[in-house]
Amino acid sequence: MKKEKIIYSPDHLKFLKKRKKDACVIYFFQISIFLTFILFWEILAKLNWIDAFLVSSPSRIFSTIIELSNKGQLWDNIGFTVFETILGFLFGTILGIIIATIIWYSPLVSKVSEPYLVVFNALPKVALGPIIIVWMGTNIKSIITMALLVSTIVSIINILSGFKDVNREEILLMRSFGASKTQILTKLVLPANISTIVSTLKINVGMSLIGVITGEFLVSTKGIGYLIVYGGQIFKLDLVMAGIFILGIIASIMYIGVAKLEHACDR
Amino acid sequence: MNIKNKIVELNRISLKYHTPKKEILVLDNLNLDIYEREFVTIVGPSGCGKSTTLSLISGLITPSLGKIFINGKSLNSINSKTAYMLQRDYLFNWRTIEENVMLGLEIRKILLKSNKKYALRLLKKYGLKKFLECYPYQISGGMRQKAALIRTLAVKPEILLLDEPFSALDYQTRITISEEVKQIINEENKTAVLVSHDISEAIFLSDRVVVFSNRPSKVQRILKIEFDENTLTVREKRNHKKFNEYFEIIWNELNKK
Ligand SMILES: Nc1ncnc2c1ncn2[C@@H]1O[C@H](COP(=O)(O)OP(=O)(O)OP(=O)(O)O)[C@@H](O)[C@H]1O
Numbered sequence: 001m002k003k004e005k006i007i008y009s010p011d012h013l014k015f016l017k018k019r020k021k022d023a024c025v026i027y028f029f030q031i032s033i034f035l036t037f038i039l040f041w042e043i044l045a046k047l048n049w050i051d052a053f054l055v056s057s058p059s060r061i062f063s064t065i066i067e068l069s070n071k072g073q074l075w076d077n078i079g080f081t082v083f084e085t086i087l088g089f090l091f092g093t094i095l096g097i098i099i100a101t102i103i104w105y106s107p108l109v110s111k112v113s114e115p116y117l118v119v120f121n122a123l124p125k126v127a128l129g130p131i132i133i134v135w136m137g138t139n140i141k142s143i144i145t146m147a148l149l150v151s152t153i154v155s156i157i158n159i160l161s162g163f164k165d166v167n168r169e170e171i172l173l174m175r176s177f178g179a180s181k182t183q184i185l186t187k188l189v190l191p192a193n194i195s196t197i198v199s200t201l202k203i204n205v206g207m208s209l210i211g212v213i214t215g216e217f218l219v220s221t222k223g224i225g226y227l228i229v230y231g232g233q234i235f236k237l238d239l240v241m242a243g244i245f246i247l248g249i250i251a252s253i254m255y256i257g258v259a260k261l262e263h264a265c266d267r
Numbered sequence: 268m269n270i271k272n273k274i275v276e277l278n279r280i281s282l283k284y285h286t287p288k289k290e291i292l293v294l295d296n297l298n299l300d301i302y303e304r305e306f307v308t309i310v311g312p313s314g315c316g317k318s319t320t321l322s323l324i325s326g327l328i329t330p331s332l333g334k335i336f337i338n339g340k341s342l343n344s345i346n347s348k349t350a351y352m353l354q355r356d357y358l359f360n361w362r363t364i365e366e367n368v369m370l371g372l373e374i375r376k377i378l379l380k381s382n383k384k385y386a387l388r389l390l391k392k393y394g395l396k397k398f399l400e401c402y403p404y405q406i407s408g409g410m411r412q413k414a415a416l417i418r419t420l421a422v423k424p425e426i427l428l429l430d431e432p433f434s435a436l437d438y439q440t441r442i443t444i445s446e447e448v449k450q451i452i453n454e455e456n457k458t459a460v461l462v463s464h465d466i467s468e469a470i471f472l473s474d475r476v477v478v479f480s481n482r483p484s485k486v487q488r489i490l491k492i493e494f495d496e497n498t499l500t501v502r503e504k505r506n507h508k509k510f511n512e513y514f515e516i517i518w519n520e521l522n523k524k
């Protein structure tokens with residue numbers, strides 16, 4: 001779309017300025033809450049009011065991260081977890097689209113599969129851990145499988161409900177032109193659901209991360225999930241906290257990435 | 268008007284809908300003939316089966332009993348001679364106006380140069396040229412409905428099925444657009460079957476008004492609409508003394524018990 005230079009009235013400029021100011025205020029509070037929290041945590045730990053061995057402290061977390069980095073363990077582990085998560089959410093979403101499409105195609109399949117989807121969705125996927133390990137072995141395959149299990153089912157349910165929400169009159173219009181089911185899918189149902197798919201992608205960042213960390217807890221010798229479990233086993237809570245902190249950052253960056261994509265799709 | 272060919276014949280049509288709780292007999296022994304290049308409007312109580320009748324003519328649903336003939340041939344699949352125009356325009360937001368108009372051609376896999384040219388000619392002729400590259404949300408409701416009409420015309424249907432196509436428009440737009448649509452349909456030599464809740468609209472657009480009875484419906488009355496001159500505008504028709512007569516007749520038919 002073309003960008004035109006628009007001249008605003010003073011009123012409108014005032015409005016825009018106020019909006020900007022409001023946004024600044026919100027950012028200010030968001031950041032200061034975070035900083036205050038860190039600061040208090042550090043001070044309380046320094047003053048020994050809280051036991052830094054049990055709850056760690058920002059500076060200890062920071063030095064743990066530096067230490068990991070010096071030992072060359074930081075980026076390896078981050079890379080491993082990020083890689084698995086991306087595989088998980090991309091393939092989870094793609095699988096979700098494919099399976100949702102198959103179910104959408106056939107009303108029979110749709111009705112038959114409904115109770116299975118509901119039960120499978122409610123089932124805590126971690127309960128399947130032992131089976132996955134036995135079948136896949138203690139390796140990355142198990143972790144990816146776990147991530148896929150968690151994200152695929154959510155994608156199927158989400159995307160399928162988007163597919164079924166397509167206006168009946170729009171389908172009538174397509175059919176009156178003689179459209180086949182495939183044409184209805186490619187020319188109406190899929191394009192109408194681009195935003196559903198992107199929002200599913202957004203949900204799946206979280207889902208896939210849950211699956212990956214669960215998987216790493218169970219089988220891994222690498223990755224942030226592994227660092228956290230390992231830290232817990234040797235009572236090094238600094239390592240656990242550092243892991244959680246890193247996870248928070250990974251999750252935010254991925255989420256922002258997908259949100260950007262969503263924005264681009266919205267035009 | 269000269270004697271014309273029968274283009275649609277609904278012969279003793281009955282239609283039932285089945286739901287888990289009950290069956291609904293919507294149409295009961297309905298007979299209706301529609302002639303080439305005629306503009307017919309169906310009016311009737313809500314839920315009496317007007318939309319259903321259009322679906323039957325389009326071949327989207329098949330009657331429980333009776334037969335439908337199109338140009339004398341029995342209809343038993345989707346009727347490619349018809350095209351729909353609905354209450355809302357259902358232009359797709361992810362397509363430009365031009366792409367939207369080509370939808371039917373695309374679906375029927377007849378996106379030939381000549382067909383495309385015909386559609387573009389219609390767009391130009393009826394004032395949508397400057398919106399070709401626009402998306403539907405960028406243009407007005409009236410323009411959108413006109414684009415929807417051209418999407419319908421692009422597949423060169425012989426019969427246009429119009430299911431309350433103007434009822435979502437505001438009053439003024441509705442009058443100008445309905446008149447324009449009527450004119451376009453005339454110029455392109457089409458047959459039109461309109462469903463409407465608006466008696467005035469039915470009178471000033473149609474050659475014949477068909478009144479459906481309450482469910483289970485049949486044709487209760489067919490009224491030929493004839494003003495003395497053929498080319499009156501909507502406003503001229505409105506002020507014509509015959510307009511009120513027709514209005515009264517239809518009004519009474521609709522309120523008969
Ligand atoms: N697919 C369907 N299954 C069951 N019942 C249906 C179905 N479609 C329509 N009906 C019922 O059949 C009757 C006729 O429907 P139809 O849509 O043809 O009426 P209509 O005359 O167009 O009504 P309106 O004026 O409200 O548009 C209604 O009572 C409706 O509830």
Ligand SMILES: [Mg+2]
Pocket residue numbers: 317318319430
């Ligand atoms: Mg209707």
